[in-house]
Amino acid sequence: MAKTDKQLHIAMFPWLAMGHIYPNFELAKIFAQKGHSITLISTPRNIGRLPQVPSHLEHLIKLVSLPILPKHRENLPDNAESSNDITPNQIPYLKMAYDGLQESLSQLLKSSPPDWILYDFASEWLPPLARSLQVQCVFFGISPAWNICFFDTPKAQLGNAAAFRTKPEDYLRPPQWVPFHSNIGLKPYEVKKMFEGISDKETGNTVSFNFNKAVSDCDFFSFRSCNELESEWLNLLAEIYKKPVAPVGVIPPSCQVRVVDEEDNNTEWLKIKSWLDKQQPGSVVYIAFGSELELGQQDLTELALGLELSGLPFFWALKKQRDSSVDLPDGFQDRISDRGVVCKDWVPQLKILAHESIGVYFTHCGPGSVIEGLHFGRVLVMLPYLLDQALFARVLEEKKLGIEIPRNEEDGSFTRNSVAKSLRLALIDVEGSIYREKAKKMGLLFSDKDRHEEYINKFLERLQNNKAPSKN
Structure with missing residues (x-):
């Protein structure tokens, strides 16, 4: 520069x-x-x-x-x-x-x-x-x-x-x-x-x-x-x-100033990359909700079962919960082991989002997360929790750049069916093609x-x- x-x-x-x-x-x-x-x-x-x-x-x-x-x-x-x-x-x-x-x-x-x-x-x-x-x-x-x-x-x-x-x-x-x-x-x-x-x-x-x-x-x-x-x-x-x-x-990310990137040869990244390399281009849902958000048991259960119900391959960077009683549904990881990964350790998010197998980014709509997702032209599936995240989700849905998970308007709850339906709309349904097209176009602007x-x-x-x- x-x-x-x-x-x-x-x-x-x-x-x-x-x-x-x-x-x-x-x-x-x-x-x-x-x-x-x-x-x-x-x-x-x-x-x-x-x-x-x-x-x-x-x-x-x-x-x-x-x-x-x-x-x-x-x-x-x-x-x-x-x-x-x-x-x-x-x-x-x-x-x-x-x-x-x-x-x-x-x-x-x-x-x-x-x-x-x-x-x-x-x-x-x-x-x-x-x-x-x-x-x-x-x-x-x-x-x-x-x-x-x-x-x-x-x-x-x-x-x-x-x-x-x-x-x-x-x-x-x-x-x-x-x-x-x-x-x-x-x-x-x-x-x-x-x-x-x-x-x-x-x-x-x-x-x-x-x-x-x-x-x-x-x-x-x-x-x-x-x-x-x-x-x-x-x-x-x-x-x-x-x-x-x-x-x-x-x-x-393309404008950020970084020290020498040592992640290329990182053992954990190589394992993740090996799994991603085996997936079809644009077929994987990447799920991450930032470093601060902790899901309650009901939301964690519905989200997990929605991923299972969708039938889609996914990589979930799941933050460790402070409340040790909050956990994934019994048997969930065994049932999805052939098409899904749940990682509770730190992951190189930018490298994952940049991988050609990723088609959808399931996010809480934190500003940094949104920018990273759009930078790589990924359709966003959005589950906001804070008020500024909620406005981000409303505007991006209006612009056909993302799909917000439908929720009960009185208590904010959502169902596994709404998760599965939203993910399939974003990734494979014909009706979701407009989201995929617009995300790619915005990706060209964000990565310029x-x-x-x-x-x-x-x-x-x-x-x-x-x-x-x-x-x-």
Whole structure:
């Protein structure tokens, strides 16, 4: 990647979740490749979880650890520093810990002021802090812009028009400030989850994210997204908030900066590859639900039996459950041993998705997972659990890029029959051909390295053209 003019010092302060930290890390390496100095800030354990910085970029990328002080660790498990380390009801305490980093972050920015800082949805206090230190800030969303357009009620920006969304049922459909046709919206069980909020049922403590304040105070917006995916939403966001929007592209695997790949000769990969090599091209369902999601027993059972009922070959990267009582149905692995693999260890996901035998990616719709699946032109079968994942599923289904598993709209349950039917539609049914065609076309766009490097260059040009005066 060619270097760009005017070397910048860019700081990054993502939310305490590896699904947020990893995209910032990948972006940091891309910026450093172009000659810019990067300071990526998180907590010690999260920094320790990051892969090795390529040796040729070590002089440009500084990974800074800000410890969580004991007074801000109330009710968090020992050593918990990320959403990976806790249960959903402990999110309020992780937010308190994140907010508790404000003082040490302030000292860091004073001692080594960056030109810009990229911040996340959870640090609504950061823009005023940055402004007081004459540091410009960018709201960087790892998910598409449609999340803000949907979830944030822009009262200050739209005045009385926003008052019409006051009831839970208003979230079942697009908000009235969306001027174009869209099927975006939540299901009744998701709306119930949203209004219940994230809370610790034992203590009653709840978490509060001031979304409007976080997004309203930035100098401009950026997203891990692109016009090919959501030009209408990016334009709407700019219109509502009267701020520039400069996406960085989707940061597909082809654009990411990696150390020497040692997986090619990895024993476990060679075993997986040997199995995949024996399957027909485009015939296999790959199933993975990220590093954090843990399925309950009912969902795990229905999913497994749906795979069995589908009759399709599959490779399932199944995360080990914290609850040891949650397990696959009795006899399941014996019955599917001739056409299915269940792997409970780490797997090289990108290599699997890139293999010609994979036809469908069965996913929870985490942003990184969606991008990886579409990068390789795979049809997505979607089973979202978080609210941003739900919106991803609605938009992708509307665009005929994926098929969402039908669920009971009151409690979110699903059946083995719906799993089997959705998988067969995506992979082999004639009616599913439109999904396969559109996924291949989107794959060509997502894997276009030059296209996405252009997004990076335009983003950096904006930073350079608005670079703050010297602080010396």
